Amino acid sequence: MTKLIKKFTAEEDGAVTVDWVVLTAAIVGLGIAVMTSFGPGVVSLSDKISTNLAGHSLTTY
DSSP states (O other): OHHHHHHHHHOOHHHHHHHHHHHHHHHHHHHHHHHHHHHHHHHHHHHHHHHHHHTOOOOOO
């Protein structure tokens, strides 16, 4: 039984998983922060583009 416990505590496979979870959480957090800070500006710009395009017509021949 003690051999099994020693083998379990010596394994490092789980540490890699924890590292990937932390890195993924950091990337998701960064993405949310970017969307929160730039989101309103992007919506405003797209509204302006939409309004500008709606005021023009396309002439076909």
